[in-house]
Amino acid sequence: MARPREFDPDEAMDKAMGLFWDVGYEEASLTELLAAMEITKGSFYKAFQDKQSIYLASLDRYNDKVISGTVAYLGNPAEGSGRARILGLFAKVAQAVELDGDRLGCFLCNALIDKAAEGGEAEGKLQAMVHRLESAFYKALQDDGQLNARDARETARGVLSAYFGLRVLGRSGLSKEMAADCIRQVEWLLARGGRAGQTA
Template identity: 35%
Template structure:
């Protein structure tokens, strides 16, 4: 049953987020949104104007809820070793895939899709991914602060981790075999081990 004309905007955006998360921006049709949000065509257009405007709101909601969860983990000072925070994040991603959650990351999917041709979407995606990069850098600072490495070096390593994160999340949507994703996560652990080993030589 469709929602009445007066409805909870926040709940509707959450419902739209689920639809876009599953189908992606390009793959989401108007009927998908109407069905997933429980709205009539008129109510949707009146409240959200068009598909892109709704998607922009969804990306902002995703950033505040899901990206922030990852940032909180990566910057959690209660987990003293920053590398532990990093490996925990990648393990969480892998566990989701193993229980057949193949949605990946909505922000990462947008980066590979509409952000490539839409400047407004690209701006939101860039902001969210910059939050991830900065959070990776905080985690690295917790592990590498005792090492005589430059800020630029740590920033570069944070970018490597961000790239690995985005790639893994996109591959999760591609139905790539779990073993291939496990190997990707294992490569992060290899990076951890190598960095730790080099730090001990300093």
């Protein structure tokens, strides 16, 4: 009779991702990982090999669970125009901070400034996620048909920068007033991009 698994791999992965998200790769020691995941060292090495492999798996999990959801939202015409979807995403982030006290921010943002992102497979995964978000903003802008490809790309990159900024500010305790100011700047950026497209 086969022995039952000692732990739920998906649950353990979520807990590992939460630790990396909170403290970063360098600060997450093996002891802390084992405690967070609630597994033994033997089970850890049998299922995940080493700290680097579980960090890479955590990035994949964030990509699948969070980035994919954001990309799907931005690409869903049922949520309104491309502009409305973009502003809706910013409103969701601001609301999460205000109502839920979301101080984790964005795992992608945190990971991009982590030493683990300096070269190698981790950097490749992070850059791929950044590109997915940029492309999602770009496609949402293109859906409205007001911008040429160049202006849509430039505007998408400006919106992406503002999005990352909002997520980082959320981690530091974003005020309602600051969130509103940030969203107004995005509205201005979108309106400016639309005018540029009309005059091109």
